[in-house]
Amino acid sequence: MDMLLTEDQLALAETVRNYLAGTHGPEVLRRLDADGNRDPAIWQGLVDMGLTGLLVPEAQGGLGMGLVDAALIAAECGRACLAEPLVDTAFVGVPGLLAQGKTDQLADVAAGRVTLPLSHAINPWVADGAGVAIKSVDPMRNLAASANDNADPHLLNLGALMSAAQLVGLADAMLHLAVEYAKIRTQFGQPIGAFQAIKHQLATCAVAIEFAKPVVWQAAQALQDGRDSAAVHVSHAKVAATDAAILTAETAIQVHGAMGYTYEVDLHFWMKRSWALAGAWGSRAFHLKRVDDAVLGGALPIGPEHTFA
Amino acid sequence: MHLEYTPEQDAFRAEVRAWMEAHVPKEPLVTLECREGYDQHVEWERTLASGNWGMVTWPEAYGGRGLDLIQWLIFEEEYFRAGGPNRANQNGIFLLGPTIMEFGTDEQKKRFLTPMAKGEVIWAQAWSEPGAGSDMAAISSKAVRDGDHYVITGQKTWSSRAAFADWGFGMFRTDPESKRHKGLTFILFDINSPGITRRPIRQLHGDTGFAELFFDEVRVPVENCLAGEGEGWNVAMATAGFERGLMLRSPGRFQATAKRLVDLYRTHEAEASPAAREAVLQAWMSAQAYAYNTYAVAAKIMAGGKIGAEASLNKIFWSELDRSMHRTAMQLLGAHAELKRFDDGSVNQWLEGYIFSLSGPIYAGSNEVQRNITAERMLGLPRVGAG
Ligand SMILES: Cc1cc2nc3c(=O)[nH]c(=O)nc-3n(C[C@H](O)[C@H](O)[C@H](O)COP(=O)(O)OP(=O)(O)OC[C@H]3O[C@@H](n4cnc5c(N)ncnc54)[C@H](O)[C@@H]3O)c2cc1C
Numbered sequence: 261m262d263m264l265l266t267e268d269q270l271a272l273a274e275t276v277r278n279y280l281a282g283t284h285g286p287e288v289l290r291r292l293d294a295d296g297n298r299d300p301a302i303w304q305g306l307v308d309m310g311l312t313g314l315l316v317p318e319a320q321g322g323l324g325m326g327l328v329d330a331a332l333i334a335a336e337c338g339r340a341c342l343a344e345p346l347v348d349t350a351f352v353g354v355p356g357l358l359a360q361g362k363t364d365q366l367a368d369v370a371a372g373r374v375t376l377p378l379s380h381a382i383n384p385w386v387a388d389g390a391g392v393a394i395k396s397v398d399p400m401r402n403l404a405a406s407a408n409d410n411a412d413p414h415l416l417n418l419g420a421l422m423s424a425a426q427l428v429g430l431a432d433a434m435l436h437l438a439v440e441y442a443k444i445r446t447q448f449g450q451p452i453g454a455f456q457a458i459k460h461q462l463a464t465c466a467v468a469i470e471f472a473k474p475v476v477w478q479a480a481q482a483l484q485d486g487r488d489s490a491a492v493h494v495s496h497a498k499v500a501a502t503d504a505a506i507l508t509a510e511t512a513i514q515v516h517g518a519m520g521y522t523y524e525v526d527l528h529f530w531m532k533r534s535w536a537l538a539g540a541w542g543s544r545a546f547h548l549k550r551v552d553d554a555v556l557g558g559a560l561p562i563g564p565e566h567t568f569a
Numbered sequence: 570m571h572l573e574y575t576p577e578q579d580a581f582r583a584e585v586r587a588w589m590e591a592h593v594p595k596e597p598l599v600t601l602e603c604r605e606g607y608d609q610h611v612e613w614e615r616t617l618a619s620g621n622w623g624m625v626t627w628p629e630a631y632g633g634r635g636l637d638l639i640q641w642l643i644f645e646e647e648y649f650r651a652g653g654p655n656r657a658n659q660n661g662i663f664l665l666g667p668t669i670m671e672f673g674t675d676e677q678k679k680r681f682l683t684p685m686a687k688g689e690v691i692w693a694q695a696w697s698e699p700g701a702g703s704d705m706a707a708i709s710s711k712a713v714r715d716g717d718h719y720v721i722t723g724q725k726t727w728s729s730r731a732a733f734a735d736w737g738f739g740m741f742r743t744d745p746e747s748k749r750h751k752g753l754t755f756i757l758f759d760i761n762s763p764g765i766t767r768r769p770i771r772q773l774h775g776d777t778g779f780a781e782l783f784f785d786e787v788r789v790p791v792e793n794c795l796a797g798e799g800e801g802w803n804v805a806m807a808t809a810g811f812e813r814g815l816m817l818r819s820p821g822r823f824q825a826t827a828k829r830l831v832d833l834y835r836t837h838e839a840e841a842s843p844a845a846r847e848a849v850l851q852a853w854m855s856a857q858a859y860a861y862n863t864y865a866v867a868a869k870i871m872a873g874g875k876i877g878a879e880a881s882l883n884k885i886f887w888s889e890l891d892r893s894m895h896r897t898a899m900q901l902l903g904a905h906a907e908l909k910r911f912d913d914g915s916v917n918q919w920l921e922g923y924i925f926s927l928s929g930p931i932y933a934g935s936n937e938v939q940r941n942i943t944a945e946r947m948l949g950l951p952r953v954g955a956g
Pocket residue numbers: 456660693694695696697701702703704726727728729730779928931932933934935936937938941955956
């Protein structure tokens with residue numbers, strides 16, 4: 261029994277974080293928003309880092325890593341508000357194909373030549389897919405209408421897990437934006453961050469985020485291990501991450517005052533992605549229902565001796 | 570990350586389970602907050618010690634089993650699964666013990682740790698004063714050096730178990746010229762020393778859970794000082810870290826409450842609102858989140874890391890979780906909520922638990938203070954005033 265994230269896992273996530281911080285800052289989001297919202301150079305950078313092949317087996321030219329590694333990197337993608345379809349393709353689509361034993365496309369995915377637009381009955385759209393365009397509140401999301409008759413439960417779990425992972429990263433980023441703003445904005449002769457009403461709201465966000473993270477990592481491991489109970493852990497992760505992100509989004513806009521209500525201040529990119537991912541791959545209500553079915557339905561053993569049931 | 574227990578861990582769990590099933594009292598003990606209940610709980614500490622379960626993580630030389638933190642978590646899970654009583658010596662074993670382990674001399678370790686693990690000496694924490702609650706640096710009780718002794722004069726308050734406990738650990742001002750954090754010293758004292766008067770305080774539920782301690786020229790040998798004179802603040806901060814951080818409230822406690830809440834919900838399902846149902850699910854989710862986080866922190870410590878400001882997040886999380894679980898139970902109980910005993914004669918533990926849960930956000934450093942610490946030390950927001 262070991263809930264430790266290894267130094268290698270944390271180091272890889274940090275490398276991705278630093279890379280994205282350097283190449284995918286707010287100015288890039290603004291540029292993308294103004295001009296076409298996808299950039300082959302950004303995609304190529306992710307491919308060059310090996311991220312498209314993270315979960316592709318070594319035999320197909322990938323790194324052969326696991327869902328915990330992917331979830332940690334998905335959180336970094338959330339933190340950077342990454343628009344390219346890396347998470348869908350490489351962390352949801354690839355393990356989805358692997359579970360079905362379909363390996364023929366994987367080498368092309370790893371090499372960045374192919375993306376995997378994911379159609380699922382739970383979503384009324386396909387992200388980054390072909391079809392009639394549908395507009396999202398998130399200016400970085402490219403949605404298209406689709407038939408969506410795929411009801412693969414494993415794909416749903418993967419999509420929900422990786423949405424949850426992105427949401428904790430988004431929440432971290434919004435908390436950071438609000439904290440930095442609270443340090444520089446002064447009113448009544450002091451930084452607003454010195455007011456306890458501001459401090460305490462931000463501390464409450466930190467609590468929600470820090471206690472959502474281990475739920476997400478443990479769900480990733482449970483899904484990786486193919487546990488019978490993985491679905492309920494994924495749903496728990498989706499609910500916890502959604503709650504943390506929405507709380508932090510609402511707090512962050514409040515801390516920014518009217519500035520937060522403008523299109524000019526970058527916060528809105530993260531906030532809108534949070535709204536989008538909160539509903540994607542199963543709403544909060546859908547996932548709470550799955551927890552309900554397992555916990556109150558009695559299928560999942562509960563109590564102190566069943567921490568990792 | 571591995572979510573499977575090893576065969577050794579499973580065997581250890583089975584060993585704890587068997588022992589607990591054989592020894593945990595079938596009837597709940599009388600509340601710890603009165604003479605009769607205190608005596609029962611001390612008896613239980615000794616029963617635990619007879620099985621060598623007093624403090625499993627301590628070295629064998631000090632009455633422990635030398636186990637690691639994962640084994641400790643397994644022990645705690647089984648303890649709460651079995652409905653084990655509150656620990657009369659919790660402030661000793663979970664707060665003072667680790668502090669002595671870190672700051673004590675070999676002599677002090679030998680003298681204090683084993684009797685603590687064996688439940689022979691029950692400890693009370695004596696930090697708070699009438700003028701020094703959240704603002705602990707305002708402590709004014711004095712300890713004046715006189716040869717080989719300190720002479721203590723002053724008053725402590727809200728000291729849990731001090732109505733009946735044997736020994737206390739306190740913070741006293743040894744440098745009369747000093748201000749705030751400087752000049753404080755961490756001193757261990759026998760509560761039965763001449764010059765100490767205990768005055769029990771009735772708590773919200775009506776029993777005497779804590780006490781005031783009055784010190785009138787109480788002579789305490791200098792060797793009872795932990796770490797050096799004037800080092801009190803640093804020592805106390807370490808103790809507070811243990812209090813808020815890993816040990817004081819292990820996850821099993823809240824997982825057990827969440828499970829009882831699920832059972833309670835089932836018996837009230839017909840009349841319960843969807844909101845109550847959601848609150849019950851939230852209880853399970855939060856208790857599980859707390860458990861995963863604790864396992865992660867334990868793993869981090871075992872890999873050589875330390876807990877810092879996260880201890881404050883922890884304290885906020887468990888105390889607010891405990892309160893909301895009990896609030897939900899009170900709502901489900903409806904007209905039965907106010908009854909001290911149910912029709913079948915059993916004690917309304919939800920009511921007792923709800924009352925106690927209201928103190929969680931206050932003791933061990935109030936949640937407002939924890940939010941200040943989180944905002945300033947973890948998020949880096951500016952400090953203003955003494956907050
Ligand atoms: C059940 C129980 C058991 C206890 N056991 C012990 C024990 O064994 N030993 C011991 O020494 N003490 C014990 N205490 C005392 C406990 O440590 C104090 O109650 C606590 O530190 C708060 O101090 P206070 O009660 O004086 O409240 P105050 O400090 O007066 O606080 C009152 C309110 O003001 C808020 N406040 C204070 N300062 C700030 C600030 N800077 N920013 C924002 N808000 C602030 C507080 O959060 C609180 O809401 C116990 C308390 C309880 C309730």
